[in-house]
Amino acid sequence: MRRVLVAEDDPQLLRALDASLRAQHYMVTTAPDGDTALRLVSRRPPDALILDLELPGMAGMDLLHGIRARSPLPIIALSEHTDPATTVRVLDAGADDHLTKPFALEELGARLRAALRRPPVLEQREAVDIASWRVDLGAYLIARRSGEGEAPRLTATEWRLLTLLLRNPGRLITGRQLLRDVWGPGCEDRTNYLRIYLAGLRRKLEPEPARPRHLITVPGLGYRFEP
Template sequence: MTKVLVVDDEPQIVRALRINLSARGYDVSTAGTGQEALQVAAAAKPDVVVLDLGLPDIDGTTVIEGLRGWTRVPIIVLSARTDSGDKVSALDAGADDYVTKPFGMDELLARLRAAVRRASTAPTDGEEAVVVTAAFTVDLAAKKVLKDGAEVHLTPTEWGVLELLVRNRGKLVGQKQLLQEVWGPSYASETHYLRVYLAQLRRKLEPQPSRPRHLLTEAGMGYRFEA
């Protein structure tokens, strides 16, 4: 059973999500503050977190950063904040998706399923499982990246982007394809997601992030991985 942690200080939203998620077979935990969210996440180890940014004690972005210190669990932000700066800040902190209030329950459920699916996708049989570059090693089977002998912490969405590029190494992967395969069909025009996540991957993996050798941009078209 997939475990979902809902973090929101609005009782009516928590109640609606608990009813809808439970009816679809999810195991639901809830928290009304950021500190409680971090405690419940550590104890319950959810498979996905649905998180409001406007919490009464600490900002939701701080909660994301706290979670990312130890877990790759998918995080879907559910917030009334519509400013693009808030969205980018949440994504930059490690969130995997951003849904604005008011929201449609069917859409949220679809995004939740997609986030869980991305986090649990297994590599295709017959593919080269380990790809080695001069700077880092990608293990597609173990879903890990090693750099200088140590594992690099990637969020599920960062891994999704990297995995798609590595599986198509040497080939141009278009912006639309990346967005649709990693985030879903409704994200085909959200190119700012790609800029944020490629910048994060380069900071974590490239020896010189401003002069990438492996995660390359094809201006106006897409991205390419070169080993």
Template sequence: MTRVLVVEDDPQLVRALVINLQARHYAVDAAPDGATALRLAAARQPDVVMLDLGLPDMDGVDVIRGLRGWTRVPILVLSARRASEEKVAALDAGADDYVTKPFGMDELLARLRAAVRRTEDAPLTSGTPLIQTAGFTIDLRARKVHRDGHDVRLTPTEWHLLEILVTSPGRLITQKHLLQEVWGASQSNKTNYLRVYMAQLRRKLEADPAHPRYLITEPGMGYRFEG
């Protein structure tokens, strides 16, 4: 059974989320603040975290950073903050998706299902499990990236996006295909997601993110990986 940790200080919203999630056979834990969330995450090992950014004891971005210090569990942000810089801050800290309040329960559940799918073990590519470039090494079997002698920490979404690109080197992967594969069919027009996550990957992997050598944009069409 998939376990969800709901981090939210609005009792009515928590109740609605718990009822809807349990009705769909999710196990649910709830935390009203950041400290409780971090403690419960360590104790209960959730499969997905739903996190409000406006918590009474700390900013939700700090909770994301705390979780990312030891786990790659998908983090789905639920927030009334609409400014793009707020969303980018949460994504940069390690969140995997961002749902703006108020939201429809059907959309939220679809995002949750997509997050769960992204963490399931994908079949290994028929090609080599080790991809080496002059700048970094990708171990598909171990699901790890090394650069300059150190592990590069990627979120599940970043890994999924990178894996799709590197297993088809030189091939243009359309924006629509990437969006459907990583975020689901309902998000196939959210090209801003790709821009944000590709920028994050370039910051982590490229020597000069502004002039990428490996993660190439084909304007208006998609992206490709040049090994």
């Protein structure tokens, strides 16, 4: 049985989420605040996390960064902000998906199933160089090739997307293939996902994100990694 941690301080919503997830045969654990959520993830990472970004205590973006530093588990973030800029910030901070309140429990269930059926990030250990970074795809680690500096942190979805590109240097991969392989069947038309996530990867890895040298868009066709 898959284990889902729900970090939510609204008692009514928490009861609804708990009942809905248990009816879908998930084992549910709850956290009323950010500190508890972080402690539970550190102690025993769940299979997925549903995280309200307006929890008491730790700021939502800090909490996302803190959890992502400990685990690559799928994170579905919840907030009351509907503007696209917030979604971009939430994804950049470490979430794999973002739902705005109020939302349908059925939609949350579908997004959770999609996150959990995505394949593991990698099945073998290998390292690839991109710009000034060495990316160890198997260990989920990024390190600067020379010198010092804090390495970027990637979400589980970013790892899957980057892995597909880096393991196929110079090869064009269509947008539909990336969407199917990373997000699953039925997501082939959600091209906005690729725009958001590729922009995030470029901000984290490219020296000049506005003029990418390695993560290349081929308009109307797809994307490729140029070593």
